Amino acid sequence: MHIPDGFLDPKTIITTAVISAGALGYGIKKVNQKLGERQVPLLGLTAAFIFAAQMLNFPVVGGTSGHFLGGVLAAVLLGPWAACLIMAVVLIVQSIGFADGGLTALGANIFNMGVVGGHTILLRLCSRKEMRAPYPPRLSFICCHSFLAFHSSGFCIRCLSTCCIGYLPSTCSSSSHGWRAYAHWHWGGDYSHCCGEHRPGNQTGSSQHLLCSSKCH
Amino acid sequence: MGLDRNTKIFILGALLLSLFLAIFISPFASPFPTGLERVAEDQGFLEKGEEWSAWKLAPIPDYAMPGLGEGALATGVAGLVGTLAVFAIGYAIALFIKPKSKS
Numbered sequence: 001m002h003i004p005d006g007f008l009d010p011k012t013i014i015t016t017a018v019i020s021a022g023a024l025g026y027g028i029k030k031v032n033q034k035l036g037e038r039q040v041p042l043l044g045l046t047a048a049f050i051f052a053a054q055m056l057n058f059p060v061v062g063g064t065s066g067h068f069l070g071g072v073l074a075a076v077l078l079g080p081w082a083a084c085l086i087m088a089v090v091l092i093v094q095s096i097g098f099a100d101g102g103l104t105a106l107g108a109n110i111f112n113m114g115v116v117g118g119h120t121i122l123l124r125l126c127s128r129k130e131m132r133a134p135y136p137p138r139l140s141f142i143c144c145h146s147f148l149a150f151h152s153s154g155f156c157i158r159c160l161s162t163c164c165i166g167y168l169p170s171t172c173s174s175s176s177h178g179w180r181a182y183a184h185w186h187w188g189g190d191y192s193h194c195c196g197e198h199r200p201g202n203q204t205g206s207s208q209h210l211l212c213s214s215k216c217h
Numbered sequence: 218m219g220l221d222r223n224t225k226i227f228i229l230g231a232l233l234l235s236l237f238l239a240i241f242i243s244p245f246a247s248p249f250p251t252g253l254e255r256v257a258e259d260q261g262f263l264e265k266g267e268e269w270s271a272w273k274l275a276p277i278p279d280y281a282m283p284g285l286g287e288g289a290l291a292t293g294v295a296g297l298v299g300t301l302a303v304f305a306i307g308y309a310i311a312l313f314i315k316p317k318s319k320s
Contacts, residue, residue, distance in 0.1 A: 001251045004266035028314050035315050038220055041228050044308030049231060051303040052239035055280060055296055057247040064255045065247035085314075089307045098299060099275035102266070 002094065002101030002109045017107030023084045023115045030081035043082060046074050047089045054090070071117020080118040087114030232304060239296030243280070244289035 008016075035043070050070030057065040070090065074083035088110050094100040101109045220228075250258065257263035277283065277295045285291035 001254045003253070005271045006265040006267075006269040007257070007262070031311070031314050035311070037315065037317065038224050040311040040315050041220070041224075041308055043311035044304045044306070045228055045231050045235075047307035048300045048304035049235040049238075052235040052243070052296060052300045055239055055243040055246060055292075055299075057249070057251070059247045059249055060252075063249050064252055065249040066251060067246075085310065086307065089310060090303055093299065093303050093306060095275075096272060097275055097277055097302065098280055098295070099270075099272070099278040100280070103271040 002091065003105040003112075005102030005104050007102070008105055008108055013104050013107060015107075016111040020084075020088070020107040020110040020115060023081075024088055024110070027081040027084040030079070031085060034079060035082060039078060042078060043086060046070075046077055047086045050074065050086065051090050051093065054094075069113050069117055071113050075118040083118030084110070084114040087117065232300075235300050235304075236297060239300040240293040243296045244292045246292075 031043075050068075050073065053068040053070060055067070057067045060066045071083055071087050074086040078086070091101055091106060091109050091113065095103055095106055095109075249255075254263065257266065277298065280295045280299075281287055281291040282294040282298070283291075285294060
């Protein structure tokens with residue numbers, strides 16, 4: 001499930017929408033400069049594959065499920081800016097066509113999965129040479145990074161990004177339980193318990209509540 | 218099209234793989250709620266997302282093709298339509314951004 005309408009406050013909606021719109025605008029410019037002619041169909045193809053793969057929820061823990069996100073796969077194949085565009089296409093179709101993800105939360109969803117997902121720090125660690133290799137890149141490379149991205153983008157990276165932006169959802173649970181519950185269902189309890197014990201309700205608030213609302217799959 | 222044969226085969230193959238996943242595998246996807254959904258349910262704010270929606274005209278709400286019930290057929294057809302739509306829109310946008318060179 002992507003973030004639906006009604007979960008985020010106007011401040012969050014506007015901030016993320018502006019950032020995502022900026023990223024998409026810059027992305028279009030970059031794609032125009034960098035994308036080779038024979039990579040043009042690959043943009044649609046990657047988007048289609050990500051759409052299909054996002055339908056495949058798998059059980060995670062304690063009666064919840066998760067699915068592949070795709071931002072990093074797209075970034076590995078076509079670069080981070082093309083990844084923003086690809087994720088935007090997927091998310092817009094999902095929101096307008098399938099009622100998955102709210103129209104007002106589109107900016108936040110694109111930010112989470114496209115902008116942050118496509119620019120994971122991990123990606124910067126890959127060798128430049130490999131990034132420039134003609135597609136398809138080595139399968140092991142894609143698998144490895146997609147796997148890492150699944151773990152990182154789901155939590156750490158989103159935590160980082162949400163802390164930096166500092167947006168605060170008004171409708172999310174106002175107690176620390178929101179954060180704990182989120183961590184619990186994402187990571188299977190251990191982390192949330194440890195977190196809950198060491199930080200008994202006096203968190204700085206925003207970043208944690210944020211995280212709760214920025215969960216997007 | 219200035220695409221060579223291998224590229225065309227790769228595109229066709231990958232598109233068929235995507236369609237296979239969306240049509241035949243998606244009906245077996247886990248029905249469990251996702252992390253956000255579960256938290257929203259437990260914390261009692263799931264209704265906030267349901268009672269107010271900015272867009273109510275989604276042709277295929279919740280990945281189930283209307284008129285085909287709630288089963289595997291509805292999900293598979295939704296996957297087929299969605300995957301082709303995303304491919305077409307993505308391709309069209311890419312062509313718009315990067316028009317074919319005149320050579």
